[in-house]
Amino acid sequence: MKKIIALLFISIFYxxxxxxxxxxxxxxxxxxxxxxxxxxxxxxxxxxxxxVGTTELxxxxxxxxxxxxxxxxxxxxxxxIPDPTGISQGSAGAVFILSKISGTDKCNYAVFSSNELAxxxxxxxxxxxxxxxxxxxxxxDANRLSIDKSSCLKSNTxxxxxxxxxxxxxxxxxxxxxxxxxxxxxxxxxxxxENRKYIINQCKTSALAxxxxxxxxxxxxxxxxxxxxxxxxxxxxxLAIEQAKAYKDFGNSCFNEINxxxxxxxxxxxxxxxxxxxxxxxxxxxQYNTIINEGKATALDYNAIGYTYILTKQYGKAIKSLKEGVxxxxxxxLVKLNLAHAYLFNDEYRSAKTIYKEYQTQNVTDSLSWxxxxxxxxxxxxxxxxxxGDFERVLKLMEK
Numbered sequence: 001m002k003k004i005i006a007l008l009f010i011s012i013f014y015x016x017x018x019x020x021x022x023x024x025x026x027x028x029x030x031x032x033x034x035x036x037x038x039x040x041x042x043x044x045x046x047x048x049x050x051x052v053g054t055t056e057l058x059x060x061x062x063x064x065x066x067x068x069x070x071x072x073x074x075x076x077x078x079x080x081i082p083d084p085t086g087i088s089q090g091s092a093g094a095v096f097i098l099s100k101i102s103g104t105d106k107c108n109y110a111v112f113s114s115n116e117l118a119x120x121x122x123x124x125x126x127x128x129x130x131x132x133x134x135x136x137x138x139x140x141d142a143n144r145l146s147i148d149k150s151s152c153l154k155s156n157t158x159x160x161x162x163x164x165x166x167x168x169x170x171x172x173x174x175x176x177x178x179x180x181x182x183x184x185x186x187x188x189x190x191x192x193x194e195n196r197k198y199i200i201n202q203c204k205t206s207a208l209a210x211x212x213x214x215x216x217x218x219x220x221x222x223x224x225x226x227x228x229x230x231x232x233x234x235x236x237x238x239l240a241i242e243q244a245k246a247y248k249d250f251g252n253s254c255f256n257e258i259n260x261x262x263x264x265x266x267x268x269x270x271x272x273x274x275x276x277x278x279x280x281x282x283x284x285x286x287q288y289n290t291i292i293n294e295g296k297a298t299a300l301d302y303n304a305i306g307y308t309y310i311l312t313k314q315y316g317k318a319i320k321s322l323k324e325g326v327x328x329x330x331x332x333x334l335v336k337l338n339l340a341h342a343y344l345f346n347d348e349y350r351s352a353k354t355i356y357k358e359y360q361t362q363n364v365t366d367s368l369s370w371x372x373x374x375x376x377x378x379x380x381x382x383x384x385x386x387x388x389g390d391f392e393r394v395l396k397l398m399e400k
Contacts, residue, residue, distance in 0.1 A: 017148035023184045027075040031179040034225030037166040039173075041127065044118040045162045052233065054099065054157070054181040055186030056084040056146040058097060059111075061162075062176045063139045065248070074178040078242070081314055084182050087144050093280065094309050097142045105173045106137035108165040111145075111152055115248065118161035137167040155192050166206065193262060199223045199235075208251050213267040221254035272304065275387050281312045299329035307338050311384055315346035333364045341381075344390055360398050371398050 031047040050057070060074045077097050081087055111132035112118040120126045127133045131152035134141060147153045152160055166173050203209055203219035213217055226235060226246060235243065245247065255261065272287035288305035291297050302325030309318035319342045325335040336355055343352035356374070364373045378391045 012283040022186070023053075023055070023188075026054075026181050026183045027078075029181060030075050032073065032214065033177045035164060035175040037164050037175060039170050041167055042122050042163060042165045044112075044122050044178055045164070045344060046115070046118075047162070048159050048179045049158050050397060051183050051188065052190050053183045053185070054186045055187060056144060056151070056182040057153070057160075057179055058084070058087065058142065058182070059162075059177065059179040060097060060099060060145050061107075061109060061140060061173045062099040062101075062178075063103050063105045063107060064101070064174045064176060065105070066100060066174065068174075068307065068321055070099060070101070074180055074199045077179055079275050082400040083374045084144055084146065091144065099140050099176075100349075103174070104139065105171075106139050106167045107173060107175060108137055108167065109134050109141075109161045111164060112161040113152055113154075113157065116163060118163055127163075129162075138284055155187075156196075162394050171204070177262040188231075189227070191227050195232045196223055196227070199226055203247065203251075206247060206251065208255060211264045211267060213263060213270065217258050218241065218254055218263075219250075221257060225250040225253065261296065265291055265294075269304075272308075276304075276308060278313075282309050285312075297324075297328075299325040299332045299335055301325075302328065303335040303338055306335070306342065310338065310342055310345060310381075310386070313386070315347070318342040319346060331369065333359055334360060334373075335378070337364060337370065341377060344394065345386060349390065349393075352394070356394055356397060366399045 002097070026382050029048060029051050033045055035043060037043050058078065062070065064070070074097060074247070075161055081097075109132075110121055110127045110130040112121065112130050117126075117129050121130065127135075131150060132143065132145070137366065145152045147155065162177055164175055200219045200223050204215055209215040209218055229246075230238075236244070255318050268287045272284040275281070275284035275287065285305060285308050288297070288301055288308070291301050292305070302321045306318045306322035306325065309315070309321060319339065322335055322339040322342055325332065326339065329335065336359060340352045340355035343349070343355070359370050361370070363369050374394065378388070380396075381386050384389075
């Protein structure tokens with residue numbers, strides 16, 4: 001039984017440890033203000049600016065008699081609580097952060113997310129749009145506000161406004177307001193969802209990203225590298241030329257990491273193929289030339305541009321390109337067949353005949369014979385208006 005209890009204790013201990021949030025109480029940017037409120041009056045108090053990455057805060061309100069002093073500050077008390085969740089786990093934490101002393105005076109208060117709402121409260125006692133309302137007069141109070149549980153805090157909240165209403169009819173009141181923000185380590189770098197989207201959208205407009213058929217992985221890679229290197233505020237302060245260099249340097253690194261070169265080449269090939277289907281041979285040739293100029297062309301790339309040169313009656317260029325394809329892969333019969341076609345149209349029948357005859361018993365693919373491919377190609381050539389005087393001659397040659 002003792003072992004079971006011990007194991008349960010260890011389990012609860014580790015769960016509690018791992019559940020703790022990674023961050024810190026920012027004592028340097030805590031708000032501590034003494035407010036004097038005249039009898040039956042209302043005042044508003046703006047907190048000091050919250051640091052970037054504030055996800056939660058603790059506030060404490062204490063009313064003191066004229067000569068009373070605070071026994072201990074809220075900051076010093078919070079040192080004993082490692083993270084905000086410890087405050088809401090039972091009553092002990094909440095009691096702990098309440099001031100040990102308070103006066104006999106009491107007040108009402110409300111918390112607002114904007115100066116306009118706070119001014120409306122001060123003028124007309126409006127609390128309908130307050131994010132916290134305390135209608136019952138009290139001499140002290142403490143509360144925890146968090147992004148996920150309170151409308152007071154959002155990811156971009158930089159201040160809150162506290163409104164106090166004196167319940168005294170004659171004497172003024174002294175109120176101590178303390179507000180301590182909890183800063184999330186990760187969010188303190190400024191990389192909110194909106195800021196990450198901003199970097200990704202900027203990336204997608206770059207020339208390198210536009211070459212990729214799907215630039216999502218590429219741009220996320222850049223965003224992660226920028227996020228690791230800079231706080232968002234630091235990156236924003238860079239000169240435009242410095243930001244451009246960061247995008248370029250990280251872009252080159254990410255391009256290699258995601259094998260972006262293959263993606264670009266595949267995209268160029270897809271575009272070229274679509275241009276050919278539309279009869280836009282000039283743009284198709286331009287796409288293949290981009291691949292060739294990058295030094296990334298395969299035998300099939302040379303075959304495709306050679307075929308397109310044939311369709312545009314540029315037979316010399318076709319022969320040159322197809323010979324380059326043969327050098328890269330001497331076994332690719334599609335290249336050799338198009339080379340034979342190019343010789344045929346270029347009035348080099350003997351060179352064409354040699355190739356046509358040599359491979360007439362083979363297949364160009366696993367299911368398409370050499371002769372079937374010749375017939376298919378000749379039908380296309382006739383359709384686009386290429387000279388067809390020698391077609392019957394070649395077909396009869398295939399029958400021997």
